[in-house]
Amino acid sequence: MEVLLFGMLAEKAGTSRLEVEAGTLADLRRSMAERIPGLHHIDHVIAVDRVIVHDDRTLTGREEIALLPPFAGG
Amino acid sequence: MSEPRTHKVKDIFVEGAIAPSFIAESIAKHSTRTDIGAHGIFLGQVRADTVVGADDRPPATTVAAIAFTAYREMALERMTAIREQAFAQWPSMTCLHVHHSLGTIKAGELCFMVFASAPHRAAAREAVAWVVDRIKAELPIFGREVLSDSTHLWKTNS
Numbered sequence: 001m002e003v004l005l006f007g008m009l010a011e012k013a014g015t016s017r018l019e020v021e022a023g024t025l026a027d028l029r030r031s032m033a034e035r036i037p038g039l040h041h042i043d044h045v046i047a048v049d050r051v052i053v054h055d056d057r058t059l060t061g062r063e064e065i066a067l068l069p070p071f072a073g074g
Numbered sequence: 075m076s077e078p079r080t081h082k083v084k085d086i087f088v089e090g091a092i093a094p095s096f097i098a099e100s101i102a103k104h105s106t107r108t109d110i111g112a113h114g115i116f117l118g119q120v121r122a123d124t125v126v127g128a129d130d131r132p133p134a135t136t137v138a139a140i141a142f143t144a145y146r147e148m149a150l151e152r153m154t155a156i157r158e159q160a161f162a163q164w165p166s167m168t169c170l171h172v173h174h175s176l177g178t179i180k181a182g183e184l185c186f187m188v189f190a191s192a193p194h195r196a197a198a199r200e201a202v203a204w205v206v207d208r209i210k211a212e213l214p215i216f217g218r219e220v221l222s223d224s225t226h227l228w229k230t231n232s
Binding site: 004006007008011043047050064066068069070071072073074 | 140144145149151174185186210212213214216217228229231
């Protein structure tokens, strides 16, 4: 599945889209940590289908997943 | 200026800074709505913050501009929900207009406008304050601060 990256996370990863294989959000978090250097030091949340989720859950692969660094609007 | 209270997703994003003339025109457009008695307007301006505590920067390093990007689809979904909640909370509100810049906005330029109108002042000013705070906390908008020494930092809302 494709993961959308924004802001400083896109900068760290050197891309705004990463392709990962993950059956659960926990898998996805592990996989992201391997792909993006220093991810655990960067404040971020995961959005599934444009809603922030904090729990673990099964992924079908059809969700829209995004990794979001701190917001800075306004 | 009538604004249908529907679930339609409105685009709040504009490329580049918000021109003061655009704000003046927005105000002027409301003159036909004579049931309005108060406008509440919040304008966000890019501040030339002095960057302190950064390792090897010269002491006078300041923010020269902010380059804004957004997760547009999620931001617009969140904005639609915030708008609906605002109208539920202040049912007398006549209309609510929100604009946020994308792209590079220089210090001193405007990047954010929230404009609420109502028959009386309390609803207009309370709604604006509430909507501004919700947008800053909930919309996935990201700001790359371009510094005067040509390096950059990432802005974080407190």
